[in-house]
Amino acid sequence: MYSRKAWGGEIDPFILTKFAKVEDDTAAQNNLVSLVIFEWGDESLIGRPVPGTDDELATICDPANIEANLCTQEELGAFILAENATEAAKSTILSKAVNLNDPAAINYPVKKTGFYCVSTFAYSGHDYQGVVEFRNSYGELPAAQIAKLPFYGALTIVYAVIGVFWAFLYVQNRHDILPVQNYITAILIFLVVEQAMTWGFYDYQNRHGMNAFAKVLMIIVAILNAGRNAFSFFLLLIVCMGYGVVKPTLGRTMLWVRLLAIAHFVFSVIYGIASLSITPESAGPLVLLVILPLAATLTAFYVWTLNSLNLTMKDLVERRQKTKAMMYRKLWWCILGSIIVIFGFFFINSFAFAGRSAINFVPDHWKTRWFVLDGWLNIVYLFDIAFVAYLWRPTANNRRFAMSDELAQDDDGFEIRSLANSLDEEGAIPLEENDYERHSLERELSPVPPKPVQPAPQQRESLDGETIFAVGEEDADKFSEDEDEDEDFRKSSEERRKLTGEPSL
Structure with missing residues (x-):
């Protein structure tokens, strides 16, 4: 329970307890039910040690404990509190015996944030029924889930902002869009809708409680969540296969990838519905029929994705x-970083919780349990999808140059040789010893200076060096310059032949 100051609201939070009335001729004192409401931190203040014993604790006021001066006759049937309970308690401890012949509703006001407990005991030994309502000031959501409301609202805004930037680049370069960028566009739109629906579900539940329409919304959110997971695995797999950047098409492989994504979606929906309808007490061996297919498709995605990424990187290298290769290496580090964060988070939390008793786990972590189970995975997913969208963002000429290849080179330098040397090496006529001086003289008389070999044009990176799609235009007069150079070369060659006496070609 949260205090009114913590989350605000229109009413003061409270815990309301109401027992069902029992109609019989039994004496009133035989229809008593013991009731105690307290904050978990004050649990040690309930009960008193029995005199003459080592560790026996008296918790219910009965005639024997009255005789032992552990409680009074007015407290008969109620829980026994420690002598200093009023001063030492962090919150008010309510203890009383409720007469089921004429039970009145009991309202416990919550003044401080804490993990509050309601405990009852059948003092008279008869069956009884009762209802307990925990009412927070902000609405109907349980206190352990109220943090999800602003969290999913913030995620919706973040995904919407990413979608706006992506839409700007998409429209700006709409004539140069790759197929893989269309898939990224689709998943960004899907994520905005899915996060908005999730936020809407928690907002509706907070306003109206878990009614029939809220349950329908919950099923829709579960289906959308399954679709997000399947779509995300599908997108990551085709990206790691090099679709749109290394390969223009995946052929029949795309069909198998889609079938795997559809199977994962179906099994995820079945698992989501089963998790909502099956309680831990009713779960049996048949639950494996729900878990195993989903685990199989999930494993297939992981193995296929990592194997495809390694093959693509190896081919590019x-x-x-x-x-x-630099792009896919960054993607590899992104995936590896996500795995490290996931396992690291599990390890840290397991290590932190190992030293705590099981009974104290929920009371000590009820505020952050939602983040451990759900919140941080959504943050990791947000960073991953944002990183992929940044690397594969639409830029100018990305369609023209995405499928182009860089000039493979073994070293970073260029060999510069004269054209005359090249021509002499290509001549198949071996030199006689007495011809050595004549050829040396011819080279000295040659007026043509050595012409450096122009490096082959290479695919250029963008200014920020992050993606291969942002490539500048080639010079418009490239071919005209080449023609002028060829004409100069022919004139120089003709002059050289005249000086050396070689026949014209």
Whole structure:
């Protein structure tokens, strides 16, 4: 329970307890039910040690404990509190015996945030029924889930902002869009809708409680969550296969990837519905029929994705496609970082919780349990999808250059040789010893200076060096310059032949 100051609201939070009335001729004192309401931190203040014993604790006021001066006759049937309970308690401890012949509703006001408990005991030994309502000031959501309301609202805004930036780049470069960028566009739109629906479900439940329409919304959210997971695995797999950047099409492989995504979606929906309808007490061996198919498709996605990423990187490295290999290396580090964060988070939480007793786990972590189970996974997913969208963002000329190859080179330098040397090496006529001086003289008389070999044009990276899609335009007069150079070369060659006496071609 949260105090009114913690989350605000229109009413003061309270705990209301109401027992069902029992109609019989039994004496009133035989229809008593013991009731105590307290904050978990004050649990040690309930009960008193029995005199003459080592560790026996008296918790219910009965005639024997009255004789032992552990409680009074007016407290008969109620829980026994410690002598200093009033001063030492962090919150008020309510203890009383309720007469089921004429039970009145008991309202316990909550002044401080805490984990509050309601405990009852059948003092008379008869069956009884009762209802307990925990009412927070902000609405109907349980206190352990209220933090999800602003969390999913913030996620919706963040995904919407990412979608706006992506839409701006998409429209700006709409004539140069790759197929894989269309898939990223679809999943960003889907994520905004899915997060908005999740936020809407918690907001509706907070306003109206868990009624029939809220249950329908819960099923819709479960289906959307299953669709997000399947779509995300599908997108990551085709990206790791090099779709749109290394390969223009995946052929029949795309069909198998889609079938795997559809199977994962179906099994995720079945698992989501089963988790909502099956309680831990009623779960039996048949629950494996729900878990095993989902685990199989999830494992298939993981193995196929990592194997495809390794093969794509290996192919790019062998072809010396440095820019593209750099992109997939960054994606590999992103996936590895996500796995490390996930396992690291589990390890840290397991280590932190190992030293705590099981009975204290929920009372000590009820505020953060939602984040451990759900919140941090959504943050990791947000960073992953934002990173993939950044690397594969639409830019100018990305369609033209995405499928182009860099010039593979073994070293970073260029060999510069004269054209005359090249021509002499290509001549198949061996030199006689007495011809050595004549050829040396011819080279000295040659007026043509050595012409450096122009490096082959290479695919250029963008200004920020993050993606291969942002590539500048080629010079418009490239071919005209080449023609002028060829004409100068022919004139120089003709002059050289005249000086050396070689016949014209």
